[in-house]
Every structure is written in structure tokens, then in C-alpha cells.
Amino acid sequence: MQRFSIGLMGALLGIxxxxxxxxxxxxxxxxxxxxxxxxxxxxVDEALETHAASTQVTAAKALQxxxxxxxxxxxxxxxxxxxxxxxxxxxxxxIDPDAVTPKTDLHSKEKKP
Numbered sequence: 662m663q664r665f666s667i668g669l670m671g672a673l674l675g676i677x678x679x680x681x682x683x684x685x686x687x688x689x690x691x692x693x694x695x696x697x698x699x700x701x702x703x704x705v706d707e708a709l710e711t712h713a714a715s716t717q718v719t720a721a722k723a724l725q726x727x728x729x730x731x732x733x734x735x736x737x738x739x740x741x742x743x744x745x746x747x748x749x750x751x752x753x754x755x756i757d758p759d760a761v762t763p764k765t766d767l768h769s770k771e772k773k774p
Contacts, residue, residue, distance in 0.1 A: 694737035701744035701755060702729060708753045717750040724750070 692700075705725045709718060724747035731740035745755040 694741065695732070698728070698732035698737050698740050698744070701741060701748070702732070704753070704756055705744055705747050705751075708748055708751045712751045712753070715751055721747040721750045 702725065705721065705728070709721060709725075712718070715721075724743045728740040728743035728747065731737070731743060748755045
């Protein structure tokens, strides 16, 4: 009986630790592929507006249509690659929403005399 109660207490402790509250600062929510498709499609739209004189506009628009079609048919990974290729044709670096950009504190740098 004692083994049963110890096992039960261990199981309850494990469940309570697993379902406990998570602090907002520690939780990092990854971007879903559907959200990434939407963001990259918007980025391609913006890049097409700013790079309208590029010789690769037609090819980039074709890749954007292909990416939209692939994302709509639940083939988001292929759609994301198509959007990334369209952006590269226009000379734009695709955004990475999950990348953490380091913040530079300008006040903490040492000044040289």
C-alpha cells in the first residue's frame, strides 16, 4: 500500500509540474508554417513594389503565385521555399520570424581615450 501511495504522489507531482503556469518571459511561441506563408507573401508584395524595375519581376511574381498555391493546398514548406526564391531573385533577404536578433546596448560599451 505504501508503494502505491508513493507512486500516486509521484504521478501527481509530475502532472502538476507539467501543467503549471509558464512565465510570459520564458515561453517562446514558434511561428506556424501558415503564418510564415502569409508573412513571406506580404514581404514578396513589398519587394515587388520597391524593386519594380528589376529584370526578375516576372519570375518573382510567378514564384509568388506558386507559393500562394502551395500554401493554400497545405504544402507550406514548399510554398515557403518558393517565396524565399522569389525574394532572392529580387535581391531581398527573406525574413525569419523565429530568429532572435541580438540587442546592442550602446551605453555599456567602453569608450577609448
